[in-house]
Amino acid sequence: MSVIAAFYGGKSILITGATGFMGKVLMEKLLRTSPDLKVIYILVRPKAGQSLQQRVSQMMNCKLFEKAKEICPNIFEKIRPIYSDLTKPDLGISKEDLEELLTHTNIIFHCAATVRFDDPLRHALQLNVIATQQLLFMASQMLKLEVFIHFSTAYSNCNLKHIDEVIYPCSVEPKKLIDSVEWLDDSIIEEITPKLIENRPNTYTYTKALGEMVVYQERGNLNIAIIRPSIVGASWQEPFPGWVDNLNGPNGLIIAAGKGFLHSLKATPKAVADVVPVDLVINLTLAVGWHTAVHRPKSILIYHCTSGSLNPCLWTDLGFQVLATFEKAPLEKAFRRPNADFTTNNFSTYLWNTISHMAPAVMYDFYLRLTGRKPRMAKLMNRMLKTISMLDYFINRSWEWSSRNTEMLMSQLSNEDQKLFDFDVRHLNWLEYTENYCLGIKKYLLKEDMAGIPAAKRHLRMLRNIHYLFNTVLFLIIWRFFIARSQMARNVWYFVVSLCYKFLSYFRASSTFRH
Numbered sequence: 367m368s369v370i371a372a373f374y375g376g377k378s379i380l381i382t383g384a385t386g387f388m389g390k391v392l393m394e395k396l397l398r399t400s401p402d403l404k405v406i407y408i409l410v411r412p413k414a415g416q417s418l419q420q421r422v423s424q425m426m427n428c429k430l431f432e433k434a435k436e437i438c439p440n441i442f443e444k445i446r447p448i449y450s451d452l453t454k455p456d457l458g459i460s461k462e463d464l465e466e467l468l469t470h471t472n473i474i475f476h477c478a479a480t481v482r483f484d485d486p487l488r489h490a491l492q493l494n495v496i497a498t499q500q501l502l503f504m505a506s507q508m509l510k511l512e513v514f515i516h517f518s519t520a521y522s523n524c525n526l527k528h529i530d531e532v533i534y535p536c537s538v539e540p541k542k543l544i545d546s547v548e549w550l551d552d553s554i555i556e557e558i559t560p561k562l563i564e565n566r567p568n569t570y571t572y573t574k575a576l577g578e579m580v581v582y583q584e585r586g587n588l589n590i591a592i593i594r595p596s597i598v599g600a601s602w603q604e605p606f607p608g609w610v611d612n613l614n615g616p617n618g619l620i621i622a623a624g625k626g627f628l629h630s631l632k633a634t635p636k637a638v639a640d641v642v643p644v645d646l647v648i649n650l651t652l653a654v655g656w657h658t659a660v661h662r663p664k665s666i667l668i669y670h671c672t673s674g675s676l677n678p679c680l681w682t683d684l685g686f687q688v689l690a691t692f693e694k695a696p697l698e699k700a701f702r703r704p705n706a707d708f709t710t711n712n713f714s715t716y717l718w719n720t721i722s723h724m725a726p727a728v729m730y731d732f733y734l735r736l737t738g739r740k741p742r743m744a745k746l747m748n749r750m751l752k753t754i755s756m757l758d759y760f761i762n763r764s765w766e767w768s769s770r771n772t773e774m775l776m777s778q779l780s781n782e783d784q785k786l787f788d789f790d791v792r793h794l795n796w797l798e799y800t801e802n803y804c805l806g807i808k809k810y811l812l813k814e815d816m817a818g819i820p821a822a823k824r825h826l827r828m829l830r831n832i833h834y835l836f837n838t839v840l841f842l843i844i845w846r847f848f849i850a851r852s853q854m855a856r857n858v859w860y861f862v863v864s865l866c867y868k869f870l871s872y873f874r875a876s877s878t879f880r881h
C-alpha cells in the first residue's frame with residue numbers, strides 16, 4: 367500500500383487555483399490515487415458567463431478526468447466548489463462557507479496566482495501576495511489543518527544565477543508595499559514598477575518572490591512547505607502523456623512553430639530549457655504534503671522542481687525535436703511550412719523577424735485585401751513577437767538550482783511511492799517527451815484529429831510548391847531588373863547561359879556517342 371496515497375485518505379483538502387493547469391492535474395491525481403479522500407474544497411470564481419457549477423462540471427467532464435472517474439465513480443460528490451474571488455476582501459468567501467472550511471480543512475494547496483508577465487503591479491500584488499496573506503490568516507484559524515503547501519516558481523529569484531532552497535530577502539518590505547499601493551495612483555505605480563522589480567524581468571517573478579516572503583513572515587505556527595517548479599510543461603505519463611490545456615510557457619511558441627508562423631527565435635546556444643512535466647511537479651507536491659504533515663520540519667522547507675542540473679535539455683535541441691515531430695504529424699491549416707532556426711544575436715534576429723515573419727504576413731494581408739477579406743496576419747505576427755519578447759529573458763539564460771530537499775525527500779519514499787509518485791527527472795527521455803508534448807498540443811489543446819494528418823501533409827506539400835514557385839518568380843523578377851540596368855549583369859547572364867548550352871551539348875553528344 368502506498369504510504370502517500372493512504373495519507374490523503376479521509377482528508378478534507380482545500381485547493382486554490384483548481385481550475386488552472388496545475389490545479390486540475392493535482393485534483394485528478396488525488397482522486398485517482400486516494401479515492402477514499404473525504405472532500406476536495408475548490409475555490410472558484412464564476413467566469414465567462416458560467417456559474418460555479420457549470421464551470422466545475424465542464425472541467426470534470428474533460429478527458430483529463432476519465433481515468434479518475436473509473437476509479438472514483440462518485441467523483442462529483444468529492445468535489446465541493448466554493449465561491450471565491452481572491453481579489454476580494456476575505457477572498458470573497460461567504461460566512462457559511464468560511465465556517466465549513468475552518469472546521470474541516472486538513473490540507474491546503476495554494477496554486478492560484480496570476481502567471482501573466484505583463485500584469486500591472488497592483489493586480490499581481492493583489493493575487494500573488496495579498497491573497498496569499500489572507501489565505502494564511504484563514505489557515506491560522508483552521509482547527510484541523512495539518513499542512514499548507516504554497517506554489518511559487520523557480521524564477522522568483524531569477525535575478526540570481528545560483529539559487530538555493532532558501533527564501534531570499536526582498537529590497538522592499540512586502541507589507542510596506544501593500545500599504546503604499548492602497549493609496550498610490552495607478553500611473554505612479556506604473557512609474558515606480560521598474561525601480562521596484564529591479565533586475566527581474568516582470569511583475570510575475572517579483573510578486574512571487576514577495577509572496578514567499580509573506581509566507582515566511584506570516585507563518586505563525588503553520589506547517590508550511592514551498593514548491594518552486596521551473597517551466598511546467600505537458601504531462602509526461604499521467605494520466606496519459608502529452609496533456610496540456612493552455613498557451614503558457616513554451617506552448618504558444620510550439621504552436622507558432624508548428625503552424626509555420628515562427629521561423630526564427632533568438633536563443634543562446636547553450637541555454638538550458640528547464641522544463642518539467644506537470645505530472646512530475648504534482649507527484650513531488652503530494653509527496654511534500656505527506657512529508658511535511660508527518661515529519662513537521664522545524665522550518666519552512668523549499669523544494670526546487672527543475673530539470674537542468676539532473677537531466678538537461680537545451681532550447682536548441684528541444685526546438686529541433688519539436689520541428690521533427692511536426693514533420694511526422696503536422697498541424698492543420700499551417701500558414702507556412704514549419705521550418706525554424708535559432709538566431710544568436712540581435713542583428714540576425716531583427717533581420718529574420720523582418721524577412722521571415724513580418725514580410726510574409728504583410729504579403730498575405732495584401733492578398734486577403736485583394737480577395738475582399740479582412741487582413742489579420744500582421745496583427746497575429748506582432749502578437750507573437752510581443753510574446754517572444756516577454757519570454758526572451760528565459761530562453762537566453764541558464765540558472766542553477768540546488769535540489770537537496772527534493773533529493774532528500776526522494777530517498778525517504780518507499781519503493782512503491784517512488785513509482786506511484788515518481789518525481790525523479792532523470793527518468794525522463796526528452797525525445798519521447800517532446801514528441802508526446804507536441805502531439806498533446808495537437809490533440810488536447812488544438813483539438814485536432816489524428817485522422818487529419820494525411821490532409822495536413824498534403825497542405826504542406828502545396829505550401830512547399832507555392833514556396834518554390836514564389837522563389838523562382840522572385841528570382842526572375844530581380845534578375846530581369848538587373849539585366850535591364852547593368853551591362854555587367856547581362857554579361858554574366860550570357861556567360862551562364864552559354865555555359866549551360868555547352869554543358870547540354872556535351873551531354874547530348876556523349877550520350878549519342880555511347881548509343
Ligand SMILES: CCCCCCCCCCCCCCCCCCCC(=O)SCCNC(=O)CCNC(=O)[C@H](O)C(C)(C)COP(=O)(O)OP(=O)(O)OC[C@H]1O[C@@H](n2cnc3c(N)ncnc32)[C@H](O)[C@@H]1OP(=O)(O)O
Pocket residue numbers: 481482483484519520521596597598613614615616617618619620623628629630631681684685686688689706707708749750752753756757760761
Ligand atoms: C526554432 C524552433 C522553435 C520551436 C519551438 C521552441 C519553443 C521554445 C519556447 C520557449 C519558451 C520559454 C518559456 C519560458 C517561460 C518561463 C516561465 C516561468 C515559469 C512560470 O513560473 S509562470 C508560467 C508561465 N507564464 C506564462 O507563460 C504567461 C505568459 N503570457 C503572458 O504573460 C501573456 O499572455 C502575454 C505573452 C504577455 C501576451 O499578452 P496579450 O498580448 O495581452 O495576450 P493575451 O494573453 O491576452 O492573449 C491574447 C490572445 O493570444 C493568445 N495567447 C496567449 N498566450 C499566448 C502565447 N504564449 N502564444 C500565442 N498566443 C497566445 C490568447 O489565447 C488570446 O487569444 P484570443 O483568441 O482569445 O484573442
Ligand SMILES: NC(=O)C1=CN([C@@H]2O[C@H](COP(=O)(O)OP(=O)(O)OC[C@H]3O[C@@H](n4cnc5c(N)ncnc54)[C@H](OP(=O)(O)O)[C@@H]3O)[C@@H](O)[C@H]2O)C=CC1
Pocket residue numbers: 382383384385386387388389409410411413450451452453476477478479480481493517518519520574594595596597598599612614615
Ligand atoms: N505553469 C507554469 O509554468 C508554472 C506555474 N507556477 C506556479 O504554479 C501555480 C499554478 O500555475 P498554473 O496552474 O500554471 O496557473 P493557471 O494560470 O493555469 O491557473 C491559475 C489559477 O488561479 C486562479 N485565479 C486567478 N485569479 C483568481 C481570482 N481572482 N480568484 C480566484 N481564482 C483565481 C485561476 O482561476 P480561473 O480559472 O478562474 O482564472 C486558475 O485556477 C501558480 O502559483 C504559478 O505561479 C510555477 C512555476 C511554473
